[in-house]
Amino acid sequence: MAESRFEIQICLGSSCFSRGNKNLVKVIQDYLKKNHIDDKVVFKGSRCMGHCSEGPNIVINGKLIKGINAAEAESILDRELQYIK
Numbered sequence: 001m002a003e004s005r006f007e008i009q010i011c012l013g014s015s016c017f018s019r020g021n022k023n024l025v026k027v028i029q030d031y032l033k034k035n036h037i038d039d040k041v042v043f044k045g046s047r048c049m050g051h052c053s054e055g056p057n058i059v060i061n062g063k064l065i066k067g068i069n070a071a072e073a074e075s076i077l078d079r080e081l082q083y084i085k
Helices: 014-034 070-080
Strands: 006-011 041-046 057-060 063-066
Touching: 006 014, 014 041, 014 057, 014 070, 063 070
Parallel strands: 006 041
Antiparallel strands: 006 057, 057 063
16 A cells, blocks of 8 residues: 655745744644654745735645644644644
């Protein structure tokens, strides 16, 4: 059975950056390493996602998640990536 690859995109637009995406990048990287799934998830930056007033924003496998913060990031990642752990 072929392993599926998951993708997380984080908005690097100035509005999301000023709302905390810099910290969120580290939280997501640490989460992927801690759960030993960093080789199964492509994590990359993205241009503005067009929801600036609702940021910080990430996209996990095409699903936009708006207003994410470092405190809730782990529970969101647990939910969205549960099938690869």
